[in-house]
Amino acid sequence: MSALDLVPVLPVVVIDDPATAVPLARALVDGGLPALELTLRTPAALEALRRIAAEVPEIALGAGTVVTPAQAEAAVAAGAGFLVSPGCTPDLLAALRDTGVPFLPGTSTVSEVMAVLEAGVTEMKFFPAEASGGTAYLRAVAGPLPQARFCPTGGIRPATAPDYLALPNVGCVGGTWLTPADAIAAGDWARISTLAGEAAALG
Ligand code: 3PG
Numbered sequence: 001m002s003a004l005d006l007v008p009v010l011p012v013v014v015i016d017d018p019a020t021a022v023p024l025a026r027a028l029v030d031g032g033l034p035a036l037e038l039t040l041r042t043p044a045a046l047e048a049l050r051r052i053a054a055e056v057p058e059i060a061l062g063a064g065t066v067v068t069p070a071q072a073e074a075a076v077a078a079g080a081g082f083l084v085s086p087g088c089t090p091d092l093l094a095a096l097r098d099t100g101v102p103f104l105p106g107t108s109t110v111s112e113v114m115a116v117l118e119a120g121v122t123e124m125k126f127f128p129a130e131a132s133g134g135t136a137y138l139r140a141v142a143g144p145l146p147q148a149r150f151c152p153t154g155g156i157r158p159a160t161a162p163d164y165l166a167l168p169n170v171g172c173v174g175g176t177w178l179t180p181a182d183a184i185a186a187g188d189w190a191r192i193s194t195l196a197g198e199a200a201a202l203g
Contacts, residue, residue, distance in 0.1 A: 003082040003102045004123050004151055004171025006035040006060045008203025011178040013038050020184050021048035025056040027189035031196025035060035037084050040071050046078045053079025069095030086127050104151055108132040113148050123149050130155025135163050142169045161202055
């Protein structure tokens with residue numbers, strides 16, 4: 001499985017209350033986006049992964065904001081089927097590989113892309129996308145390094161997502177706009193399904 005080819009827009013999700021995890025995942029599936037990247041940014045994240053893995057097996061479940069080898073292991077043990085990191089170090093890259101699941105190491109410079117390619121990995125995250133040059137950067141990188149494929153995230157919105165998705169070296173984009181904190185807190189799953197449906201239509 002390639003984590004870049006699951007959905008055109010990968011929902012980047014922050015969960016504060018594990019009780020919201022399953023209805024949120026179901027809302028994304030219902031809207032037409034059967035994948036998510038659940039960030040390890042809150043104490044609830046691992047429990048949320050466990051619940052989604054157990055109760056929504058039809059979703060491609062990723063863990064994001066993986067910044068240490070221990071987090072990579074813990075996320076896979078909790079049920080993550082793929083891993084995403086905001087940046088990359090040699091130790092983290094080795095740990096991501098050791099888990100045996102697909103992963104997208106984060107890059108934001110040409111040298112970082114080259115280091116990841118040197119390790120035999122051609123699919124990666126581009127973060128923070130808008131702050132690091134956006135579509136102009138990706139177009140420029142495609143010249144010397146056409147084998148690198150990206151999931152750009154960071155600052156991407158519905159209006160700009162199509163510009164990224166039109167690039168040959170972009171497999172999908174990621175973003176938090178599909179799962180607003182106020183909608184999660186209010187249990188407004190219909191709104192999240194609608195946002196997911198609009199994003200799915202970009203693919
Ligand atoms: C990420 O981790 O990919 C970013 O936090 C997502 O950025 P966004 O909130 O601008 O979509």
